[in-house]
Amino acid sequence: MNSKILASSTITGQKVTNMKDENIGDIQDLMIDPKESEVMYAVLSFGGFLGIGSKYFAVPMEALQFSDDGKTVKMDVDKEKLENAPSFDKDNWPRTADSEFLNTVYGHYGYKNKRRTRSMA
Amino acid sequence: MNSKILASSTITGQKVTNMKDENIGDIQDLMIDPKESEVMYAVLSFGGFLGIGSKYFAVPMEALQFSDDGKTVKMDVDKEKLENAPSFDKDNWPRTADSEFLNTVYGHYGYKNKRRTRSMA
Numbered sequence: 001m002n003s004k005i006l007a008s009s010t011i012t013g014q015k016v017t018n019m020k021d022e023n024i025g026d027i028q029d030l031m032i033d034p035k036e037s038e039v040m041y042a043v044l045s046f047g048g049f050l051g052i053g054s055k056y057f058a059v060p061m062e063a064l065q066f067s068d069d070g071k072t073v074k075m076d077v078d079k080e081k082l083e084n085a086p087s088f089d090k091d092n093w094p095r096t097a098d099s100e101f102l103n104t105v106y107g108h109y110g111y112k113n114k115r116r117t118r119s120m121a
Numbered sequence: 122m123n124s125k126i127l128a129s130s131t132i133t134g135q136k137v138t139n140m141k142d143e144n145i146g147d148i149q150d151l152m153i154d155p156k157e158s159e160v161m162y163a164v165l166s167f168g169g170f171l172g173i174g175s176k177y178f179a180v181p182m183e184a185l186q187f188s189d190d191g192k193t194v195k196m197d198v199d200k201e202k203l204e205n206a207p208s209f210d211k212d213n214w215p216r217t218a219d220s221e222f223l224n225t226v227y228g229h230y231g232y233k234n235k236r237r238t239r240s241m242a
Contacts, residue, residue, distance in 0.1 A: 004154075004155075004156075004216065004217060005152045005153060005154050005155075005161050005215075005216065005217065005218045006152070006153050006155055007150045007151070007152060007153070007164070007214070008129035008130075008132075008133060008150055008151040008152075008153055009129075009133060009150050011129075011153060011155070012129060012130060029128045029129055029130050030128070030129040030151075030153070031126045031127070031128060031129075032126060032127050032128070032129055032132060032151070032160060033125075033126050034125075034126075034127060034132070034182055034185065034187045034191075035125075037159055037160040037161075037181075037182040037183070038158055038159055038160065039153060039158040039159065039160065040126050040158075043128070060158075061155055061158040062158070064155065066155040070155075093128070094126075095125065095126065096125060096126065097126045
């Protein structure tokens with residue numbers, strides 16, 4: 001079985017568009033759990049779209065649709081959803097990922113946090 | 122449960138030392154399966170250590186020991202092990218990760234490739 005893979009350096013810096021092809025933000029970084037080899041969440045900025053630039057948003061990878069070449073990234077989300085989405089200050093990123101924070105992040109976008117439950121299985 | 126997490130931008134560019142604290146290489150990139158939110162492997166260069174600069178090496182994340190702050194990365198490996206390790210040309214990275222390639226990469230460093238079997242479970 002083959003699976004398309006992308007370099008983290010290709011993913012970060014990518015523009016993200018919504019389903020109307022409007023540019024909504026950028027992928028700033030990926031937060032990695034090195035012990036589990038997992039991407040906990042992506043870090044996005046929605047500066048232009050939301051009109052605020054000082055916050056970063058934690059977004060599940062499942063919420064991002066990557067093209068096979070990694071050159072386009074889509075996210076099916078509206079402005080209202082983003083306005084009350086889990087975010088943090090640019091200068092104060094969480095350095096741990098407790099289950100409560102992850103559950104909030106995944107739940108907000110309608111996904112289940114499979115991370116911690118899988119690693120504890 | 123808390124787990125230390127690191128930004129992919131912190132991980133890439135890090136120097137890697139062996140158990141004798143000798144600088145053996147650098148982390149160039151992380152290869153990500155966006156659908157599974159998994160790090161398939163890290164891409165390392167061992168230029169100075171091996172005396173070759175045109176190849177990159179695929180290394181399981183399990184083989185890298187990250188300090189909690191991500192500022193030091195250790196790899197318990199000797200030169201002989203690296204000399205016949207799975208590598209690829211800098212300008213010709215694999216864009217898919219077939220199980221055979223991954224099994225070779227993981228097997229070489231004494232790890233089991235849990236990736237594909239887990240996602241197919």
